[in-house]
Amino acid sequence: MTVALRLVRPALREAVRGRWLIGLAAALALAGDLLIRFGGGGDTTLVSLLDVALIVTPLAALVVGTMQVHNAREVTELLLAQPVTRGNLFAGLYLGTALPLAAALTIGLLAPFVWHGLLIGPLGLRLLALGGVTALLTLVGTALAFAIALRVDDRVRALGIALALWLGAAVLWDGVVLLLALLFGERAIEVPLLVALALNPLDLARVLLLLGTDAAALFGYTGAVVQHTMGTAAGHAALITALALWLALPLCFAAKTFNKKDF
Amino acid sequence: MIVTRALGKSFGKRGVLRAIDLHIGRGRITGLVGPNGAGKTTLLKLVLGLARPDTGEVIVDGHRVGPAPAYRAAIGYMPQIARFPAHLTGRELLETLVALRGATVEPDLSLAEDFALGDALDRSLGTLSGGTRQKINAVLAFAFRPNTLLLDEPTAGLDPLASRILKDRMLTERVRGCTVLVTSHVLPELEELADDVVFLADGEAKWHGPVGQLKKHTGQPTLERAVAQLLAGGALLAVA
Numbered sequence: 001m002t003v004a005l006r007l008v009r010p011a012l013r014e015a016v017r018g019r020w021l022i023g024l025a026a027a028l029a030l031a032g033d034l035l036i037r038f039g040g041g042g043d044t045t046l047v048s049l050l051d052v053a054l055i056v057t058p059l060a061a062l063v064v065g066t067m068q069v070h071n072a073r074e075v076t077e078l079l080l081a082q083p084v085t086r087g088n089l090f091a092g093l094y095l096g097t098a099l100p101l102a103a104a105l106t107i108g109l110l111a112p113f114v115w116h117g118l119l120i121g122p123l124g125l126r127l128l129a130l131g132g133v134t135a136l137l138t139l140v141g142t143a144l145a146f147a148i149a150l151r152v153d154d155r156v157r158a159l160g161i162a163l164a165l166w167l168g169a170a171v172l173w174d175g176v177v178l179l180l181a182l183l184f185g186e187r188a189i190e191v192p193l194l195v196a197l198a199l200n201p202l203d204l205a206r207v208l209l210l211l212g213t214d215a216a217a218l219f220g221y222t223g224a225v226v227q228h229t230m231g232t233a234a235g236h237a238a239l240i241t242a243l244a245l246w247l248a249l250p251l252c253f254a255a256k257t258f259n260k261k262d263f
Numbered sequence: 264m265i266v267t268r269a270l271g272k273s274f275g276k277r278g279v280l281r282a283i284d285l286h287i288g289r290g291r292i293t294g295l296v297g298p299n300g301a302g303k304t305t306l307l308k309l310v311l312g313l314a315r316p317d318t319g320e321v322i323v324d325g326h327r328v329g330p331a332p333a334y335r336a337a338i339g340y341m342p343q344i345a346r347f348p349a350h351l352t353g354r355e356l357l358e359t360l361v362a363l364r365g366a367t368v369e370p371d372l373s374l375a376e377d378f379a380l381g382d383a384l385d386r387s388l389g390t391l392s393g394g395t396r397q398k399i400n401a402v403l404a405f406a407f408r409p410n411t412l413l414l415d416e417p418t419a420g421l422d423p424l425a426s427r428i429l430k431d432r433m434l435t436e437r438v439r440g441c442t443v444l445v446t447s448h449v450l451p452e453l454e455e456l457a458d459d460v461v462f463l464a465d466g467e468a469k470w471h472g473p474v475g476q477l478k479k480h481t482g483q484p485t486l487e488r489a490v491a492q493l494l495a496g497g498a499l500l501a502v503a
Binding site: 003006007010013014017018072074075077078079080081082083084085086260262263 | 274308314336340342344349355356359362363403
């Protein structure tokens with residue numbers, strides 16, 4: 001693990017000097033600032049910001065993750081020629097991509113709340129939860145991106161698959177679930193809805209952040225089912241477990257691919 | 264010393280290498296030649312463990328190439344295309360390699376001095392010319408006192424002076440007892456350096472032996488003409 005961590009510093013340097021990481025954080029901070037100025041900094045602002053985070057985080061993680069795997073191809077070969085195990089190198093490349101990105105997104109998201117003095121107050125805990133979930137979603141998105149890009153050598157195709165995944169999870173999913181709920185509305189659909197929830201990490205993140213809050217109107221259908229069937233505490237535990245699986249499974253898959261891959 | 268036994272590798276349906284048996288001695292420079300796509304780079308990658316063989320095995324200085332990475336500590340590798348992170352400097356890249364190897368190793372930067380790289384080591388790699396990047400590529404390969412050198416088109420993009428400096432260094436490493444395996448399309452250059460030649464074509468090592476013997480065998484005065492003869496003839500030649 002220490003070997004892997006030695007790759008994080010040069011990766012962070014590369015990302016910071018490339019400026020896109022800072023640009024991303026700045027753009028998020030600007031969006032947040034505007035939301036606070038015009039939304040008043042209350043619950044609604046938080047929910048709007050949650051929507052921004054749920055759109056931007058997976059998109060950034062999927063795009064940056066797939067591009068990073070392909071851009072780092074030659075460096076990866078150079079590093080693989082050193083006396084290090086593939087497992088260590090994989091961990092280093094993954095953390096080197098995911099940690100700076102998670103930091104930039106989380107900081108960009110929370111920074112405006114700091115300079116508006118909202119971090120200490122009624123919103124504080126929920127803002128921190130939002131930051132944590134954003135970081136976790138970045139790790140999930142980067143793991144998925146690595147799993148795709150290590151499998152698909154053609155960079156345009158890999159990026160296309162990643163974008164299709166994002167479109168499906170962030171945009172189409174809600175519509176499909178709603179449509180199914182309408183079509184089968186007269187039967188007991190709790191279980192299929194819970195399955196649908198578990199299949200989308202963005203849904204999991206949203207329900208996790210809104211569970212037990214007053215934002216019931218913005219809950220979505222699946223969230224209501226979770227609260228109804230599991231209650232708040234068990235619901236939280238189940239949601240976090242499901243998200244952790246969304247991190248672990250793609251990461252294992254990507255690590256396995258990396259381990260067997262011919263460079 | 265690099266030994267390959269019945270080494271085979273295919274990518275998809277395309278067989279790149281078939282049953283390659285080689286014995287590449289230490290203290291010698293071996294030139295790896297053959298038409299494009301003959302599997303020269305693949306052979307180097309199999310020695311490094313960057314690609315895994317379908318059949319057979321590779322043994323480097325008595326260590327069988329497998330998942331255990333320790334044997335690579337004594338290998339210097341110069342990949343064909345030197346595409347490095349654009350915003351890091353050469354020195355930072357070198358420091359990364361040092362950190363990966365365990366901070367106790369002190370890198371040997373004499374080649375950087377010979378190239379008179381100066382402050383080029385401290386400039387972003389993305390701003391350097393292709394030739395300067397190739398020099399840094401060479402510095403990295405020679406920095407950790409290798410016993411085995413795998414050089415893929417090492418002089419590509421280098422000016423004649425830098426090219427001479429690199430070739431001189433290869434000759435020095437040979438005297439030190441290094442196993443040097445070089446691919447090159449510039450055959451007159453290889454003739455100047457190489458003791459032995461391996462000719463790869465159609466996935467097979469069609470010739471492996473001293474340069475002099477190859478010239479005698481083909482009746483040609485230069486290595487370039489001898490290899491051209493092998494390419495044109497296509498006939499299977501006995502591996503010496």
